[in-house]
Amino acid sequence: MVSAGPSAASLARLQRSHLLHVPFENLDIHLGVRIELDQQAFIEKIVGRGRGGFCYELNSSFAALLASLGYAVSLLEARVFADGRPGIAFDHLCLVVELERRYLVDVGFGDSFVEPLPLVLDEDLQDPAGTFRISDAVDGWYDLHRDDTPDYRFSTNPRRLDDFASGSHHHQTSQETSFTRRPVCTRLTDDGRVTLRGSTLTTTCDGERTDRSIEADQLAATLAAAFGITIEPDEVGRLSAASSAGSTLFETALGVCGVGWNENRIVAVALPETDDATTLRRVSSDASQAEERQQPPIFVQRGIDAMVELIDGRRRSLGDVLIDLGDVPSFDADAYAVARTIEPGEVLTYGAIAKRLGQPGGAQAVGGAMGRNPIPIIVPCHRVIAADGELGGFSANGGTATKRTLLEIEGAPIDRQLF
Secondary structure (H helix, E strand, O other): OOOOOOOHHHHHHHHHHHHHHOOEEOHHHHOOOOOOOOHHHHHHHHHHOOOOEOHHHHHHHHHHHHHHOOOEEEEEEEEEEEOOEEOOOOOEEEEEEEOOOEEEEOOOOOOOOOOOEEOOOOOOEEEOOEEEEEEEOOOOEEEEEEOOEEEEEEEOOOEOHHHHHHHHHHHHHOOOOHHHOOOEEEEEEOOEEEEEEOOEEEEEEOOEEEEEEOOHHHHHHHHHHHHOOOOOHHHHHHHHHOOOOEEEEEEEOOEEEEEEEOOOOEEEEEOOOOOHHHHHHHHOOOHHHOOOOOOOOHHHHHHHHHHHHHHOOOOOOOOOOOEOOOOOOHHHHHHHHHHOOOOOOOOEEHHHHHHHOOOOOOHHHHHHHHHOOOOEOOEOHHHEEOOOOOOOOOOOOOHHHHHHHHHHHHOOOOOOOOO
């Protein structure tokens, strides 16, 4: 029972109870539902519909609850560490509560501290989730560490919810963020944690971990049983698509193209073949799927939309589309990385790419790599031409005629010598 009036003990019970009952999840992103920064809408989603959310939803709603109970609470900006560096501005929303001392509060970071952390510097703070430490960073920012690994950098400067608009937009739309790659749903349990990541359900109980693959026809029941979340039948297909590999076709100004993907990234693109079935087979990793289109997850749909825009004549960069080249040779991967820096309307020669790779005599090898490119358009091998102005080869159906068409659509300088 939470005692009357604000107290550190009551705050700890409130945070723990929230983590036990309200999951951290990104399902709306994969259902194509736009998340607006509206505190009342967040409360209705969590309380009225039994859903969870990500940091902007969970922590702002929890702040409203705390304020209604008489707590002095403020929204804080945080930047999550990745590869040793803090992330973008307004990357994460956490809270500070003023009692007899200040406490860092967070119900929107997934697997993190279970009880509020006193905002003290350079002390080991013991928590059921591990040992945490807050250290001074730079210019009024502080770093939160868990077991000596930095989690996020935060400022104690109070913020308004609408300040987080850029971060919320980024995490809903960017292919660089993990939120758009696959559905995630996780919550604390009395003896551990339960997490659905893609199509894998992970349960940790008293330190013992078990993983179980969830089939599409089990998804709705799993969400209901593990997280108390109810989804509609039409939503099952969209969430399942975001949790597995697949392939599909899409219309462009060139004709019907194909795209294939794994759980996280696009792995294949095919320009129009002689018929749709052939195009689909070129991008299908599983022979059993080669005759049937799958519904693309949101990160694939955004890649499709970008390719359609480019082929439609808009100078759309595809550098932000995440791809997986698999086990291609390292030379090929390096050549593709250079090719992805060529903007629409520009070209590079095979020799120029070879020089950038430190192999000035490797123009022919670059040509071979471009001929093996599994992800044309996104890896724009059509923008790589010969130094004498010749277009060079092109492995897609239609050969150099298709390559010329693409370059003309982009307004590239062709039919002149390039040195």
